[in-house]
Structures are given as C-alpha cells and as structure tokens.
Amino acid sequence: MKCHLLRMLAALVCVLTGCAPAMPVKDFSLEKMTGKWYLVGFATNAQWFVTHKDHMKMGVAMLTPTADGDLDISHASLKADGTCWRMSHLALKTDTPGRFTFYSETWQNDNDLRVVDVLYDDFALLHTIKTKNGVSEIVSQLLSRTPEVRVTLQEKFTQYCTENGILPENIAFLPKNG
Known part of the structure; x- marks a missing residue:
C-alpha cells in the first residue's frame, strides 16, 4: 500500500509540475560514452530501493558501442558479503540518438534508457523507465569518470531527480567500496 501511494504521489507531482518526458541530450555521441564509468548516484521511488539503498555501494560500468550502434553495458559492484555482483545488457539503439x-532477464522488465545530460570526460546522467507487468518506475543514475563527485554535480543530480518526481529521501550518493 505504501509503495502504491508513493507511485501515485510521484505521478501527481509530475502532473502538477508539468514534467516533460525525459529527452536524450542533443548531439549525443555514442563513441564518447565508451569506457569506464563509476556509478556514483542512484535514485528511484521503487520499493526495492527504499529498503536496500543503505547497503548499496559504488559500482563500475563499462560502456562499449557495438558495430551496429547499440551499447553493451557491463556493471559490477561489491556486495556486502564481499562477493562481486555483475550484470550485463545489450542496449539496442532507437531512432533517437541517446x-x-x-529487456532485463535478471529483473524481467523492459527498460527505456535515455542519456539526458553528459560531459563525456566528466559525468553522464541516465534516466531509465523500467516497466514490468504494466507498472513503470523511473530510475535515475549519475555516472562519473572518477569515483569522486563534486558538490555542484550532486546538486544537479538531486535537482533533476526531484523535478522528475523522485522523493529527496530516495536519492543516494553511493559510498566507495573498500
């Protein structure tokens, strides 16, 4: 019930504030996205995150363009028990650059990922709409080329997330592993 109320509240906030659909950044360059990124920020109103965010740590994502213009995404992070958690997806390009x-076999959901802001040598802000059984959830991620995140970038991510209906308490900057 609480999760359902949070979703309704987030949707209402979007309607009242006039949220536009998240659009990919103009002049997106797939090639410039290539390489190692640190997952330093994560935000969603999804119930699984609310109950697990305190245990999440910074992870590493490797982004590799394919010859067809798709994006191979490999993510790894250290779990609390010291084992490595890995996940990979082949993200298929659409008619819209960025x-x-x-489809995630692990979570059994459809994902619509958009790169909504990026400075290729610094950070990338990703907006993903995850849909399972007709229910959609927004996940925002902040990627950085380094594990350190400056305050201005944290503020930018926080503002983006709240403007897109994510509650401030559901925005996390992930601690380093180790």
Missing part, C-alpha cells in the same frame, strides 16, 4: 531499449 535513447536505448533492453
């Missing part, structure tokens, strides 16, 4: 789709 927008990709993929």
